[in-house]
Amino acid sequence: MTTTIEQALRNIPEQPLPDLEAAAAAGGRVDVAYATLDSPVGTLLLASTPRGLVRLAYLDHADEAAILQDLATRISPRVLSAPRRLEEARRELDEYFSHARRRFELPLDWRLTGPGFGRRVLQVTSKIPFGQVSTYKEVAGRAGSPRGYRAAGNALGANPLPIVVPCHRVLHAGGGLGGYTGGLERKQLLLALEDVSA
């Protein structure tokens, strides 16, 4: 008979889990909010801080758990799934992919790229207009170091905000594609979406 009571104690009728996102947002204690988005270039992970979008990643190229742990370590462990906090980012990206947007307007948080040449490279890159391309050398020059095209290439390779900071618009001077964080097919896809023949 003992077992009956102990077995009964292991069961409790459950009810749906309350949604924490609204409560956490009202409490103002979410330091990093994230969500995923299905796009023509695969599933994207988006993360933002109160300052703006801080990270965008291609989920097939990086492990979600590893990215979230990196954000927890480098920004704050208060990392929560909060799709509503990423509504603007998701809307702008959807519009971009459906040819309804040529410029991103959402605020960006640059903190994952340390201040200095690397960040300047990304900021210069963020100004390359839709449908146009530049070269590593040109970008390096505009960031203040014409000979630093290798360093520029590294900074672009480590871009924490691909697509929104359009590193896919930076090519080799000879017309070669160069590299891309999400794989070269993606770079080609994005350039094709912008009607650039490369």
Next chain:
Amino acid sequence: MSLPPFQQLLDAHGRDVHRFLIATVGRGDADDCYQETWLAALRAYPRLTDASNLRSWLFTIAHRKAIDHVRGRRRHAVPVADVPEQPEPVPPNGTPDIWPHVRTLPPKQRTALALRYLIDAGYPEISSVMGTSEEAARRNVHEALKRLRTEYQR
């Protein structure tokens, strides 16, 4: 020290915290307590210096919220005689729900039982969450079982 993303705690323990609160404060108040528990945890989380037992840390918070809630209830109690909160649903496997009976036990016994049987906590963890000795944790569980056997299982 590097803490895991908070979402990981929520994914790993959200459901158990909710079940624990249904058991200790009842169906009607469990959702409020659940929100309070997680918000308190979220606020305190970055200051945590020991990540080795996050589950115990979370249940310690949930336990405190449950106590606050029960106290608050008593303070603001409106004298309405024993209105059943909601019809208690029967679990899918057909065993009748024992927890409404458990809720008539003293709070410490009820909490100890919830930790012991709903989340499989051992006595060291129960004593750490409830801030009692291990001996007291053991006693609470045994007393509770004894009472359930005489009162519930006739």
